[in-house]
Amino acid sequence: MAQLxxxxxxxxxxxxxxxxxxxxxxxxxxxxxxxxxxVFLHRSWTGHGIYAATFAPVEGGGWRIADAxxxxxxxxxxxxxxxxxxxxxxxxLSAIVLGEPTPDLxxxxxxxxxxxxxxxxxxxxxxxxxxxxxxxxxxx
Numbered sequence: 001m002a003q004l005x006x007x008x009x010x011x012x013x014x015x016x017x018x019x020x021x022x023x024x025x026x027x028x029x030x031x032x033x034x035x036x037x038x039v040f041l042h043r044s045w046t047g048h049g050i051y052a053a054t055f056a057p058v059e060g061g062g063w064r065i066a067d068a069x070x071x072x073x074x075x076x077x078x079x080x081x082x083x084x085x086x087x088x089x090x091x092x093l094s095a096i097v098l099g100e101p102t103p104d105l106x107x108x109x110x111x112x113x114x115x116x117x118x119x120x121x122x123x124x125x126x127x128x129x130x131x132x133x134x135x136x137x138x139x140x
Contacts, residue, residue, distance in 0.1 A: 001051075001068040002082040005090035008062040013098060014055065021097045021135075029133030030096050041092050044133075048076045051089050065089070084112045088131065096135045106132075 009017065020033040023044035031042045041051040049071060056066035070085045071077040079085055087108045095102045109131060110124045 001070050001085055001089070003086035004065050004068055005086055005093075006064075007090060007094075008058055008064050009055075009093075010062050014063040017055075017093060017097055023133070024136050027129070027134045028096075028136060029131070030092050032092065032097050039093070041089065046076075050077050050079075051085070051092075053089060053093075081112065081116055084109070084116065087112060091132060095132060099135055099137075 017032075017039060018034045021030065023029065023031055026045075029044055031044050031047075033040050033042075037055045039051075039053045039055060040049055041053070042049045051068060051070055053065045053068040055063045058064050068089060070079065070089075072080070079088075087105055091102060091105045091109055094100045094105060106124075106128055110127050113127045113131065114120050114122055
């Protein structure tokens with residue numbers, strides 16, 4: 001990926017990310033799991049892997065994404081916008097896996113989607129639900 005999220009996740013965040021996330025119903029769009037220091041993000045309905053992010057420890061504490069790849073086969077994923085993919089990767093980890101409110105990331109997702117689609121009047125809630133889905137309350 002050309003544009004990686006710049007966020008530094010805390011050690012506590014990294015522990016939660018390592019637990020992953022499993023979609024429980026049709027409104028949830030993502031399954032997330034970790035192998036070693038690589039986090040895989042798959043679409044729940046198709047099982048297609050869309051993102052794989054390699055995390056690395058940061059000196060002084062915390063974790064960052066050191067490298068990531070995104071699916072570019074149009075039969076599996078139609079995305080082609082590097083900025084969108086950077087936002088989406090961070091948004092799935094932050095909003096879906098960690099359950100954070102993420103208003104700034106959500107606004108960026110809506111803005112990029114509207115720009116890329118040419119549909120400036122698409123409702124923000126519809127855009128967010130279509131791409132991100134929702135998150136159920138989960139316990140480890």
